[in-house]
Amino acid sequence: xxxxxxxxxxxxxxxxxxxxxxxxxxxxxxxxxxxxxxxxxxxxxxxxxxxxxxxxxxxxxxxxxxxxxxxxxxxxxxxxxxxxxxxxxxxxxxxxxxxxxxxxxxxxxxxxxxxxxxxxxxxxxxxxxxxxxxxxxxxxxxxxxxxxxxxxxxxxxxxxxxxxxxxxxxxxxxxxxxxxxxxxxxxxxxxxxxxxxxxxxxxxxxxxxxxxxxxxxxxxxxxxxxxxxxxxxxxxxxxxxxxxxxxxxxxxxxxxxxxxxxxxxxxxxxxxxxxxxxxxxxxxxxxxxxxxxxxxxxxxxxxxxxxxxxxxx
Amino acid sequence: xxxxxxxxxxxxxxxxxxxxxxxxxxxxxxxxxxxxxxxxxxxxxxxxxxxxxxxxxxxxxxxxxxxxxxxxxxxxxxxxxxxxxxxxxxxxxxxxxxxxxxxxxxxxxxxxxxxxxxxxxxxxxxxxxxxxxxxxxxxxxxxxxxxxxxxxxxxxxxxxxxxxxxxxxxxxxxxxxxxxxxxxxxxxxxxxxxxxxxxxxxxxxxxxxxxxxxxxxxxxxxxxxxxxxxxxxxxxxxxxxxxxxxxxxxxxxxxxxxxxxxxxxxxxxxxxxxxxxxxxxxxxxxxxxxxxxxxxxxxxxxxxxxxxxxxxx
Numbered sequence: 001x002x003x004x005x006x007x008x009x010x011x012x013x014x015x016x017x018x019x020x021x022x023x024x025x026x027x028x029x030x031x032x033x034x035x036x037x038x039x040x041x042x043x044x045x046x047x048x049x050x051x052x053x054x055x056x057x058x059x060x061x062x063x064x065x066x067x068x069x070x071x072x073x074x075x076x077x078x079x080x081x082x083x084x085x086x087x088x089x090x091x092x093x094x095x096x097x098x099x100x101x102x103x104x105x106x107x108x109x110x111x112x113x114x115x116x117x118x119x120x121x122x123x124x125x126x127x128x129x130x131x132x133x134x135x136x137x138x139x140x141x142x143x144x145x146x147x148x149x150x151x152x153x154x155x156x157x158x159x160x161x162x163x164x165x166x167x168x169x170x171x172x173x174x175x176x177x178x179x180x181x182x183x184x185x186x187x188x189x190x191x192x193x194x195x196x197x198x199x200x201x202x203x204x205x206x207x208x209x210x211x212x213x214x215x216x217x218x219x220x221x222x223x224x225x226x227x228x229x230x231x232x233x234x235x236x237x238x239x240x241x242x243x244x245x246x247x248x249x250x251x252x253x254x255x256x257x258x259x260x261x262x263x264x265x266x267x268x269x270x271x272x273x274x275x276x277x278x279x280x281x282x283x284x285x286x287x288x289x290x291x292x293x294x295x296x297x298x299x300x301x302x303x304x305x306x307x308x309x310x311x312x313x
Numbered sequence: 314x315x316x317x318x319x320x321x322x323x324x325x326x327x328x329x330x331x332x333x334x335x336x337x338x339x340x341x342x343x344x345x346x347x348x349x350x351x352x353x354x355x356x357x358x359x360x361x362x363x364x365x366x367x368x369x370x371x372x373x374x375x376x377x378x379x380x381x382x383x384x385x386x387x388x389x390x391x392x393x394x395x396x397x398x399x400x401x402x403x404x405x406x407x408x409x410x411x412x413x414x415x416x417x418x419x420x421x422x423x424x425x426x427x428x429x430x431x432x433x434x435x436x437x438x439x440x441x442x443x444x445x446x447x448x449x450x451x452x453x454x455x456x457x458x459x460x461x462x463x464x465x466x467x468x469x470x471x472x473x474x475x476x477x478x479x480x481x482x483x484x485x486x487x488x489x490x491x492x493x494x495x496x497x498x499x500x501x502x503x504x505x506x507x508x509x510x511x512x513x514x515x516x517x518x519x520x521x522x523x524x525x526x527x528x529x530x531x532x533x534x535x536x537x538x539x540x541x542x543x544x545x546x547x548x549x550x551x552x553x554x555x556x557x558x559x560x561x562x563x564x565x566x567x568x569x570x571x572x573x574x575x576x577x578x579x580x581x582x583x584x585x586x587x588x589x590x591x592x593x594x595x596x597x598x599x600x601x602x603x604x605x606x607x608x609x610x611x612x613x614x615x616x617x618x619x620x621x622x623x624x625x626x
Binding site for chain 2: 112153218237
């Protein structure tokens with residue numbers, strides 16, 4: 001039996017944004033030390049911060065300062081999340097070129113997260129895409145609550161597909177499906193990926209998963225089997241969403257890398273370096289991280305055999 | 314894209330044995346209350362206890378008393394784990410008919426766990442199988458450290474395949490591959506399942522997974538894609554192995570059920586009842602369980618929408 005895995009998967013590190021946004025604010029220099037540790041893992045894409053309301057997300061109020069520091073790591077593609085045109089303008093003014101624009105597929109989450117309906121948020125996509133393209137970058141639309149909304153219940157797939165289709169028509173270069181509250185399972189994941197791919201032929205599709213109900217890595221596996229080659233993950237499993245009750249950490253970068261690399265899928269990320277970065281992240285936030293692999297370590301650490309037993313009881 | 318999932322998967326609940334063996338001993342009446350809660354989930358197979366050295370595993374020293382109580386739940390197939398012929402005799406004497414005989418595929422773990430080499434343990438399979446069959450039951454051989462041994466490192470696949478082949482030749486009715494220390498990932502899992510199936514044509518193959526490095530449910534998904542229709546899981550994610558440093562909890566029954574049922578695979582297990590059983594288990598052991606789903610709940614609990622926001626900052 002063949003799992004039909006790709007040769008390579010592109011992991012985007014989102015610990016700096018989704019990981020830190022719920023935490024007590026971390027000093028800028030600590031953030032830059034964590035960024036340095038993340039770059040050292042070999043990861044090629046990093047979501048560096050978000051340009052949203054500092055009142056709503058004080059932990060990322062230093063977005064412009066983070067953006068100003070990114071030039072020191074020229075080999076990495078950094079992106080910034082924005083929730084509207086204003087944030088997109090601020091991001092570009094701060095030097096960011098790759099923008100992730102979040103549109104919630106359900107009105108309940110959209111109103112709580114961005115104070116506008118899905119339609120209103122969708123309508124702004126073209127302007128965000130224009131700003132990114134003018135800056136020489138790319139625009140990705142992240143569709144939040146793509147499967148389930150904490151307020152509205154299951155998101156009808158046609159709503160998510162419609163947001164994706166309109167995003168691409170408005171100039172989005174990439175679509176990312178967000179399992180914001182960590183409810184999706186492999187069967188439902190693959191069904192929606194298929195539907196979005198059909199509606200947006202030729203556009204790269206990524207998936208953003210939370211491990212709230214333990215199914216995060218199983219969904220990641222199903223996603224890459226379904227042809228997704230871009231996965232979000234956060235170091236140590238940091239993460240959550242302040243406007244989505246019940247949401248918990250993202251899938252852990254090091255667990256995803258371990259699973260993929262040991263299954264023969266290249267990520268370009270060094271596991272030992274990722275475990276070191278997780279240690280930096282844990283120190284930065286000051287509490288234990290959810291990652292099991294971070295606690296247990298990799299598999300290449302045989303223990304000395306115990307002394308021969310004296311007999312058989 | 315189709316995930317190629319089976320219509321049905323048989324989940325065996327192992328919380329009573331693998332879940333409790335590392336815990337401080339739980340009173341018999343508490344165990345029976347947990348068994349009652351587990352039976353109420355609809356699960357069809359339960360590993361009730363093990364007949365091993367009470368000195369080595371004091372938490373299961375009441376195995377015969379547990380066995381004597383099982384007649385009150387006639388609809389469930391109960392099994393007992395044994396590590397040798399002596400334990401098999403005691404299990405049968407206590408009224409058990411379905412036996413799981415553990416053979417470690419690596420000498421390091423075999424010596425630590427059962428004070429004998431893999432060859433010595435394998436040689437006893439025929440007698441354990443004979444005892445089970447004489448009692449009117451079945452004999453399953455669980456191959457521990459099927460992929461990796463904490464002492465010897467990676468287990469050569471041909472060792473695991475040889476144990477499986479010899480087990481079937483000796484009369485085993487079923488093979489279960491144990492990822493004792495939670496190191497396997499989907500790619501390696503499927504490769505070994507394929508090899509064992511080829512060597513043991515027609516014999517049902519199960520998989521026993523630990524979630525030590527976060528990959529447990531991804532491996533469960535890969536296993537059922539590879540044709541495995543029997544998975545071990547423990548309520549709440551209880552579990553571990555006292556003789557395998559670094560081992561942690563089994564995959565959680567309720568997380569597995571959630572993943573499978575919501576992907577269209579029947580388990581016969583009611584999720585709400587499984588969450589109630591997890592609460593009983595948590596109270597029995599007196600500490601939080603690792604299951605994320607147990608903390609977060611299922612997905613059908615929409616939250617009331619927040620009040621309309623006063624404006625857009």
